[in-house]
Amino acid sequence: MLESRGFTIVATNYRITSKGEGIAEIDIVAEKNNETYAIEVKSGKASLTSLRQVYANARLAGYKPILICKKGDVATREAARKLGVELLEFSEYHLLLEPEELEAIVKKCMEEVVETYGLLPSSVIDDASLEILRALQGADDFAHAATILGVSEKELGHTLSKLTKRGVFPSRSLSFKDLKKYCASVLARHEMVTKLEKIERDVEEIKKKLKSR
Numbered sequence: 001m002l003e004s005r006g007f008t009i010v011a012t013n014y015r016i017t018s019k020g021e022g023i024a025e026i027d028i029v030a031e032k033n034n035e036t037y038a039i040e041v042k043s044g045k046a047s048l049t050s051l052r053q054v055y056a057n058a059r060l061a062g063y064k065p066i067l068i069c070k071k072g073d074v075a076t077r078e079a080a081r082k083l084g085v086e087l088l089e090f091s092e093y094h095l096l097l098e099p100e101e102l103e104a105i106v107k108k109c110m111e112e113v114v115e116t117y118g119l120l121p122s123s124v125i126d127d128a129s130l131e132i133l134r135a136l137q138g139a140d141d142f143a144h145a146a147t148i149l150g151v152s153e154k155e156l157g158h159t160l161s162k163l164t165k166r167g168v169f170p171s172r173s174l175s176f177k178d179l180k181k182y183c184a185s186v187l188a189r190h191e192m193v194t195k196l197e198k199i200e201r202d203v204e205e206i207k208k209k210l211k212s213r
Contacts, residue, residue, distance in 0.1 A: 002039070007032045014038075015171075016060050021161050024057045024173045030066075038063040046072035046087060048079055049175050055083045057173070125190050129168050132159065137183040141176055 002009060007030040016024040028039040038058035042050045046069035058065035065085045072080065072087050080087045125133075132149065139145035146156040163169050174182060 002028070002030055005032075007037070010036070014061075016057065022164070022171060024060055025171055026057050026061060026063075029061075029063065036063045037066050039066040039068060042067060042069040044070050046070075046076045046080070046089075048076065049178070051076065051079055051083060051085055052175070053173060055085055058085075125168065125186070129163060130187070130190070132156075132163065133168075133183045133187050137180055137187060139180075
C-alpha cells in the first residue's frame with residue numbers, strides 16, 4: 001500500500017529513546033518526497049486516542065504523522081485534519097500491502113490482543129509488580145497512582161520503564177485509560193493462574209494421600 005503510493009519503507013517497529021530509555025515505538029517509518037513519516041497501524045477503527053498517539057509519536061521523532069486504520073468516522077477524520085494526521089483506511093487498500101507493512105499490521109494486532117487481555121507469563125509478576133499494577137488500576141491518573149504508591153511521578157516513571165524491560169508492561173505507549181485496562185486484565189489473569197496453581201497443588205496433595213493408604 002505505501003510503496004504503491006510512492007513511499008519508501010525505512011524501518012519497522014522503530015523505537016524512540018530519550019537518555020537511553022525507550023519512550024515510544026513507531027510501527028513504520030517511511031520516506032516520500034524528502035519527507036519522513038511516522039506511520040501507526042490500528043487494526044480496527046480509528047479513534048481519538050490512536051490519533052493522539054500517532055501525533056505525539058510523530059512529534060517526538062520529528063516526522064509527519066500517518067495513521068493506517070480499518071476506517072474512521074466523520075469526527076475522527078475532522079480531528080485528523082486539524083492535527084495534520086493523514087488517515088489511510090486499509091479497508092480500501094488491504095490488497096496492496098507490502099510484506100513489511102503486513103508484518104507490522106499483524107504484529108500490532110497481536111500486541112493489541114496482548115495488551116487487552118494481559119497475556120503475560122506469571123513468572124514476571126512479583127509482589128512489587130502487583131502493587132504497581134493495582135495502584136495504576138485504581139488510580140484516576142498517573143499522578144494519583146504515584147500518590148497511592150508514595151513515590152514521585154518521576155520515580156514511578158522510572159520504575160515502569162524497568163518493568164517494561166522485564167516484560168511486565170508493553171513496550172509501546174498507552175493512554176492512561178488503556179493502561180488501566182491492561183493492568184486490570186493482567187491482575188485478573190494473575191488471580192486466575194494463582195487459583196489454578198493452588199488447585200493443582202491441592203490435587204497433587206490428595207493424590208499423595210491416596211497413594212499412602
